[in-house]
Each structure stands twice: as C-alpha cells, then as structure tokens.
Amino acid sequence: MTTPPPKLRFATVWLAGCSGCHMSFLDLDEWLFELAEAVEIVYSPVASDTKVFPQGVDLCLVEGAVANADNLELALQLRARSKVVVSFGDCAVTANVPGLRNLWAGVDGGSRQSVLDRGYLELADTGAQHPHAPGIVPELLERVLPLHEVIPVDHYLPGCPPSAERIRTFLEHLLRGEEPAMEGPAMLGFG
C-alpha cells in the first residue's frame, strides 16, 4: 500500500481589500469540498485559524493591496514562504479602491495624513481623534501599492471580485499543474 501524495499546501491572504474576493471564493460552494480534497488549507482568513503564515506553502492567493506596515510585512513573509503567489482580485492587481488615496500623495501632508484627517477628524461626529495604538494599529504606508510592486507575483487573477467561476477555472488549471490560460472575458477583465 502506497501513501497518497502529500496535499498541496494552500493559503489565502487578506491585505487591504474589502474581503469581496474571499466572499467570491466562498461562492465556490460545493466545489470547495473538491478543493479540500486536493489541498490542505494552511492559512486563510475564511478557512483556517492559524495566526502566523506558515513555512512551505505551495500556492497562495493574495487579496488586497499593500496599504500599511502589516500588509507589507505579511507580503514579504508570504513571498518568502510560498512557491506560487497569485495576485487575487483588482485590489491586489491594481490597488483599486484602496489605492484611491494615492490621489492625495502629492498634496500637503501626503495621502496618509489626508486620509486619516478626512476619516477620523473631518467626518467624525464626536470625539474626533487620530487612531493611535503603536504595535496594534499598523501605520499606513504613504502610497497604497499593488502586490507586484512589492514582491514578485507569479499569476494575476483580476476582477472585483473575480467570479467564482473564474477562480475555479484558474485553480483547476493550477491543480492540474498547468499554466492557467488567462484570456478572454471569462478569465480577464477588471471590475
């Protein structure tokens, strides 16, 4: 009797995004059972309780842009510990909505200050103050970056969010050891 081949070690990561890509991932519904047969989910905000990104990951889907110090640290860590990294959804691919604050990168105070002032002072009903909890609330980076401007990325899966169908087709290719054929409206398209 032979031992079954070790399962692919699979992770998903949530950086600066709305979690919509993960919701779309959950829309895979019963196909998730098939996925669970093929992979071992070692890190994921929706399918694992692990707090530290583990070593030896085979495939990692990364949702969200890189907007703060925690995002940056995790991005570097996951790259160092993963064989294949996928920019998962428009925020990871383009910085998308989180990146809009980059419009204020050139103004007085920069985008970080502008967004904090707007969010926590100007729009506050009561108790206007900047959040300040060193070591707990991560510092914002001056610019929000797409993942590939921070770490090398192996595949891009655009969409806001990518549909469950698109995610499934993409993963099926990878699980079969094939290059995903990223072409046509089924697999490509922002928004």
Add this chain to the structure above:
Amino acid sequence: MSAKLPAVHGSINGQAFTAAADATLLQVIRGAGLQVPTLCHLDGLTPVGACRLCLVAIEGHPKLEPACVTTVADGMVVHTHTPELETYRRMAVELFFAEGNHVCAFCVANGSCELQDVAVEVGMDHSRFPYQYPQRHVDASHPQFSLDHHRCILCTRCVRVCDEIEGAHVWDVGYRGSTCSIIAGLDQPWGDVAACTSCGKCVDVCPTGALFRKEDGTGEKHPHPERPRQLAEARSEHHWQNQ
C-alpha cells in the same frame, strides 16, 4: 466606398481581400471579419490615428501604420497580430490604465467600457507600469451630464462628434502632454458654455465612463457609439428629405 473606383487586391494575415481603392485598412480588416482594437476611431467621425491600437505591419513599410487612416493599396500584405504588435498593444493599454484613474469597480461604464473590453482583448491581467494617480477633477456643472476627467483617455471622440455632427464645437483639447485635458468652451465649466445644445452625443460616443448622464450609477451607462455613423449616413443619403 465608391463603386466607381477600381478594386485593389491584397492580403491580411494570409487571407486575400478585394477592396475599393479608397477604403481604409480598418474598413477592410473589419469587412473581412477580422479584428484590431481601436479606441479613438469611430465610424462616422474623422479618424485621427491617436490611440495607436490599430497599428498594423505592412510588408515593405519601414514603420507600423495605423489602419484607421491608411488607405489600401494594390498588393498590400498586411499583418494585424504579429508578436511585436501584440506586445505593443498590450503595453499601450497598460499605459492608458496607468495614466488615468480607471477604477472599473465603481465606474458608470463598468461592463460597457471600451477600455475595459480592450484590456481583455489584448490579454492585460495587470499593468507593468505604475499607476500615476493624476489629480484631475469632475465637471458636474451641466444640468444633465457630467465629465469625470479621471476616466478620460483623450480619444477626442467627443470633440469630433460635437464639431462634425452636432456642429456646436463645445469641446477642445487644452494643455500639453500628460496634462492634456478635454476642455469645454474656453476652458469653462461645461454648464456655462452656451454653445452646448445638450444633445448628449458626446456622452453617447465616449468609450469610457468619462462622460455620463447624471442619473447613471455604477455600471448603468448605455453608450451609443453607432450614432455618428447613423447620422452621417442619414445626412448623406437624405433620410429625412421628405420630413
């Protein structure tokens, strides 16, 4: 295309064609059921050759030629999708995305945007060029329409349709280089320009979500890029002469 002109012959991607001698390469390419992407071109408006997406390779020509403004010639051997052209087209589309602020997720034109479609057509899954996040503005001074400059790709369709079809010439291009923008009147708020007839043709032909009707929310824009051709034809063929 005039029937009186002699026909010319050539080939596109190995497929033989016969065309009127005054036809453009783009007409012939599309007539043959083939496809090259375009953004500035629109049937019914004067071509300007500005977006450079319809560039094709013609054997014997030292440079790539824009199909929209190149007239066919006898014996032309044309290639529309060489590896070089495909690379350059994708780079061009990435440059379009990077130079503006195109966020499909909440754009009025999401799902009906020609830039979004062209990105799919050229296989763009990300931009290798960093996004520039230019600080532009939104002109909502017109009672019915808005112009969001962040989404403008400077195709000048609005400029041309207003000048050539509507005859109002509300729009122009102002400024230079990467700071170019579409301007209304003498660089005034759109709503202050008395020449505007509020016909909406600029909104109809805008390939992105830059020009839109105020009632349109995310993904609700319904452009009508066919209108200039219809109107130009109607005029030349006197569709309304008895009305």
Add this chain to the structure above:
Amino acid sequence: MAVTWRCCDATACRAAGAAALRQRLEAEVGAERVKPVGCLRLCGQGPLAAADHDDGRSELFGGVAGERRLDWAHPFFALQRPVVLERCGLVDPSSIDDALAQGAYATLAACRLRPAAELVEEVVRSGLRGRGGAGYPTGRKWQLVAAQSNASKVVVCNADEGDPGAFMDRSVMEGDPHRLLEGMAIAAQAVGAAEAYIYVRAEYPLAIERLRTAIAAATDRGVLAGLPIQLRIGAGAYVCGEETALLHSIEGGRGTPRPRPPYPAASGLWGLPTLINNVETFAAIPAILREGGDWYAAMGTAGSKGTKVFALSGAITHTGLIEVEMGTSLRTIVEAMGGGGLGVVKAVQTGGPSGGCIPVELLDTPVDYASLQQLGSIMGSGGMVVIDGSMAMPELARYFMRFCVAESCGKCLPCRAGTVQLEQLLDRFVEKRASPADLAQLEQLCGMVKATSLCGLGQSAPNPVLSTLRFFRAEYEAALAPGVVP
C-alpha cells in the same frame, strides 16, 4: 592706417556685452567705421569684434575691452567652409543696401530668367538634403511640389529651431536674413508658389526683428519677385518644428501633428501643396543656384553633399558656430577646431533629444547622415554637445527624456504616457535603485514608444536612452541595486 570694425551683434555676443564693446569702439574710431554684423563664430569668446585694416589684414578680438586677441588662422576658423554662412559676419543684417552690395538677390534675379524645372533640377543635382534633421532630399521634395497641378501653392520655412544646444538657424536669421528670403523666393519660383510663410519661434526675438526688417526692406525694394512673405511667431511648442504641427499652428489651430500621408507636398497649409524646408536648407539655395548643383555636390561625401552648420557647445574649449564640409570627422571638429575638451571627452551628443551619443572611441566617425545613423544617432539640425567624464549617461538620457515629457503635445498615447514612464524608469537608474526588470522594461518601452508614436518627436524620444544604452550600458548596469525586488 584706417581700421573698420565689424562688431558681432548676434544674441550670444549681445549677452556677453556687445553693446558696451560697440560703444567703446564708436567712441574710439567713430560710428561710421563700426559696423554691426551677424555671428563671428567663436561665441564662447564674445563679445567679438573684427578689425579690418585698409591693407587687407584682419584681426579678431574678444571681450568688451578687446582683451583677448584671437587668431583667424586657428583651425576653428581655418577649417570652416562657409556657404550658408558666407555673408554672415560680413554683412550688416539690418541693411539691405549692404546685403545687395554683397550680392544678395542677384541669384534670384538670374533665376527669374531660367525655367522653373531647371531650378529644381539644379537642386536635385546638388544632392542637398533637408537640414532640419530628417535629411530628406531637398530636390526630390521640390519635384513633388512642382508636380502638383494646383493653381495655388505655398512655401513655408521652418524656423522653429528648438533642440537644446542648437543655434544654427538663429544665427542665419540674425546674421544674414536676406539670404533666407532669397532662398525662399527662388524656391517659390521653382515650385510655382505665390505666397510664403516663415514660422519662427517666439524665443528668437532678435531673429524676428531682423526678419521683419529684412522682409519690409526687400518688399519695399521689390527684390522678392513679388512674393509675399509672412512671419508667423510660435507659442513655445517644440513639436511645432514637426511639419504637420507647424502647419496646424500657422492655420491658427493647436500645434499637434497628424498622420502622414498626405504629405504637405500634396496637402499642406490650407490643404494646398506646400513646400516646407528648414532655414539652413533655404539658406543654402542661393549659393547652389549661383554656383551650380555640381559645385555643391563636389563637397561632402557620396550620401551627404555640401556643407553643414553646427552649433558646437558643451565641455569644449572653443564653443561657437561652425560650417564644415560634410564628412569632416568628429575628431577634427572636437580636437582641432574645438581645441579639445575642457575635461576628458567622453562623448559627443548630436541631434538633440532625437539623437544620440557618439563615444570618444568613435571620434573618427565622419559627420554624415549615414555614419551617424549607423551609430544610433542622427545628424539632426546641427546641435553638437561635447560631454565630459563628469556626466553620468543615465542622467543625460533623463535630461532629454524630461525635455520630451515637457514637449509632448499629448495627442498620441505612446509619447504622452510612455515618455512619463520612461522618465520614471530613468529616475531609478539615476538614483541607483533600479532592478534588472527595470532595465528590461526600459529597453522594451523604448522600443514601443519608438515604433508606435505618431510623429517624429515621439518616435525619436527614446534615442538618447537607446544610444547611451548601446555605448554606456555598464553605467546602467552599475545603477542596479542588488536588493531591489521585484
């Protein structure tokens, strides 16, 4: 023994104190023995004044007090072959009488007795090529316009000289404006045009003033064979040196290029067949028609006939204006005429933002269209900037790219958006924080902008990068930061 002074009254010497020098000389010998003239060539030593003695001797002095005695026998002067500049520095540019006395408009008068086709043929035989940069055969262009059957045709002079380090056309207009007018009038007769325009950049106020004076005087004297020549002043756009953008600008439109064909020869200004040549090209015409095309073609090389004016500047001992035979080597120009570099010469930049850098090892390259092109540079309009060892090549490339970013008209995407990305990529090399991927991207984007831009400005914008990558690649590689990802 009486002396007559020729005082340079061109822009560079004016900036160096020509007015004070002239005042001093006029007080010394009387105003009637001091004549203002155009460029005396050795601009770096200005203000310049030449003392012509009655016995035929001539001396040259530099400085307001005449403190620097200069040597006409120096190779800087001795190796020049003035054709376009034959009267520049001798004639008073504001005096039509002086110009007429020195032969201006004599060739035009003679040409009026000759059939138009013969004039065109003479230019074809001369082998003259466009001096604005592209090097299109001038005679061929004249033939194309002459062959158009339209009743109305136009002659346009492109005087929108804008390359950094280029002042050839300015010197011609400031120094001998009647030569330009005569060349244009001959051209108009040859191609059958009845009106003419000069499009000159607003940054050349003295050239504009001299042209205005010259046009008024020539019209007044009736020496232009009835050709009305109108002046059009640019509004500061470099791209208006591109012929279709220039024509749009004359028409009152936005200065942006359009795809060709149709070429201006078939459909140019107001849709009329238009002959458009640059200042130096027109200024070569009177001598060619006077001496014959064969005379001109006997100078220069097989593919590049005649003489060419260059503006020599940068890290070089003698800066100024030179006119040499085509085919003169860069070494002759830089080492003999220019007196060598101020520091260690590293390269010579030709062709401005559309050109490239020739490394010092290739200084024996003859200056002709083909040789420069083979090295990834171009003849261009005639700017020649000597680069010394202190200049880092990625920085030089970024300087020119910034120029192109600032001067892009914004009509076509590759030039409008591609140059911006190229400048930012070059920033990474200048600041030594580039990755190998950046180097690959830089080369690929250069290729894209070059191959897909609408007009010559965009198509040639990557040239300074490509040329320095070709000869100084090590400098780019040395700017790669090992730790940078991705």
